[in-house]
Amino acid sequence: MTIPETTNTTRAANPSAIFAPGLLDGQVVLVSGGGSGLGRAAVLELVALGARVAICGRRADALEDTAASAGAACSTHVCDIRDEDQVDRLVDDVLARHGRIDTLVNNAGGQFLAPAETISPKGFRTVTRLNLDGTWLMTHAVATKAMIPAGPDGRPAGGKVVSVTLSPHHGLPGMVHSSAARAAVENMMRELSIEWARFGIRLNAIAAGQFATDIFMTKYPRPMVDAAAGLVPLGRLGTPEEFAWLVAYLASPAGDFFSGSVLTLDGARDNHTGPWPAAGSADAAGNPLTEARQTRDPSAQAPR
Numbered sequence: 001m002t003i004p005e006t007t008n009t010t011r012a013a014n015p016s017a018i019f020a021p022g023l024l025d026g027q028v029v030l031v032s033g034g035g036s037g038l039g040r041a042a043v044l045e046l047v048a049l050g051a052r053v054a055i056c057g058r059r060a061d062a063l064e065d066t067a068a069s070a071g072a073a074c075s076t077h078v079c080d081i082r083d084e085d086q087v088d089r090l091v092d093d094v095l096a097r098h099g100r101i102d103t104l105v106n107n108a109g110g111q112f113l114a115p116a117e118t119i120s121p122k123g124f125r126t127v128t129r130l131n132l133d134g135t136w137l138m139t140h141a142v143a144t145k146a147m148i149p150a151g152p153d154g155r156p157a158g159g160k161v162v163s164v165t166l167s168p169h170h171g172l173p174g175m176v177h178s179s180a181a182r183a184a185v186e187n188m189m190r191e192l193s194i195e196w197a198r199f200g201i202r203l204n205a206i207a208a209g210q211f212a213t214d215i216f217m218t219k220y221p222r223p224m225v226d227a228a229a230g231l232v233p234l235g236r237l238g239t240p241e242e243f244a245w246l247v248a249y250l251a252s253p254a255g256d257f258f259s260g261s262v263l264t265l266d267g268a269r270d271n272h273t274g275p276w277p278a279a280g281s282a283d284a285a286g287n288p289l290t291e292a293r294q295t296r297d298p299s300a301q302a303p304r
């Protein structure tokens, strides 16, 4: 298998809208699925903050496109995260090129929408292999090759792992395979945050709600996409930049004490199934209904 590498020669054009330039100077971040959507937005933010970023995915053209926007600090690596040999080669190549990996962003993933009873064993396996096995292969390879081995001071180099999962947690109909796999990934991050604390590795999950990426807007049945914002209490989809800012925050020193957490980023989608006040729960002005206070006459109380 060949893993082509490219570099671009221009620096990322847009500064961060939130964080100070140089926040991530000297850091190396590996982002899976960096060629599109949320991963691409994260790459652009990380590069804007001074990180060098390696991105992987199956499609070279998507990776090249992100690299063309990110500039010289971004290297591209074609890799299918489900294949352990490709993952091994990927991590070796990233280390040969950048010398270290401070943060791994397990962003590559996805699923198809289908009623559970129609999903074949192969279909279930396809989605769990991508989201669970792929995330494990990447996490294990980066930890054992880059984070557990000694750094310059003779102690384990340490690092951070951020894995993208899925909100709502209380079941997403039509996505039994992905719901199961993402729950497993969240517990994987929690478990490893205990085992690998001794190596200075912090692992967290970002449970993403619904974000307006190109694929989200085009892959699923139109009526469901159109209805999605209405199921979010904040009344809108997330933007890829909002996801990217959380990744940058976790990669920065501000994220150093986060480990074993699931950070749900979803406009409150996990807590409720619609806007509030819901139909029938508001007065004519749209204010939530309030129950009348009970008045109690002490003299009317029954004697003890």
Ligand SMILES: CCCCCCCCC/C=C/C(=O)SCCNC(=O)CCNC(=O)[C@H](O)C(C)(C)COP(=O)(O)OP(=O)(O)OC[C@H]1O[C@@H](n2cnc3c(N)ncnc32)[C@H](O)[C@@H]1OP(=O)(O)O
Pocket (backbone or CB within 6 Å): 109, 110, 111, 112, 113, 114, 119, 120, 122, 123, 124, 126, 127, 130, 166, 172, 209, 210, 215, 216, 219, 220, 224, 225, 227, 228, 231
């Ligand atoms: C209301 C709230 C808001 C709306 C609800 C939406 C909330 C969404 C929240 C989440 C949003 C996102 O994640 S948005 C990001 C989504 N991005 C992605 O999904 C990108 C990655 N996805 C993929 O690569 C593909 O979709 C995926 C199927 C997972 C893997 O592709 P592969 O090429 O590896 O696999 P394939 O060869 O296509 O398929 C392998 C088998 O999978 C099964 N299979 C594949 N597609 C199938 C399908 N459409 N229906 C049935 N079965 C299918 C078949 O058994 C296939 O085998 P055969 O029968 O032999 O063919």
Ligand SMILES: NC(=O)C1=CN([C@@H]2O[C@H](COP(=O)(O)OP(=O)(O)OC[C@H]3O[C@@H](n4cnc5c(N)ncnc54)[C@H](OP(=O)(O)O)[C@@H]3O)[C@@H](O)[C@H]2O)C=CC1
Pocket (backbone or CB within 6 Å): 032, 033, 034, 035, 036, 037, 038, 039, 056, 057, 058, 059, 060, 062, 079, 080, 081, 082, 107, 108, 109, 110, 111, 130, 134, 164, 165, 166, 167, 208, 209, 210, 211, 212, 213, 214, 215, 216
């Ligand atoms: N957008 C949303 O609303 C939500 C998204 N998510 C999750 O966030 C992540 C990003 O989603 P989004 O940006 O919207 O979707 P995209 O489909 O744009 O991103 C998925 C990325 O993963 C890569 N990828 C897929 N399969 C593999 C593989 N086997 N090996 C390597 N790379 C792979 C894809 O690249 P390529 O095809 O070139 O391999 C692609 O760049 C995904 O895990 C998604 O499921 C979770 C909740 C909601």
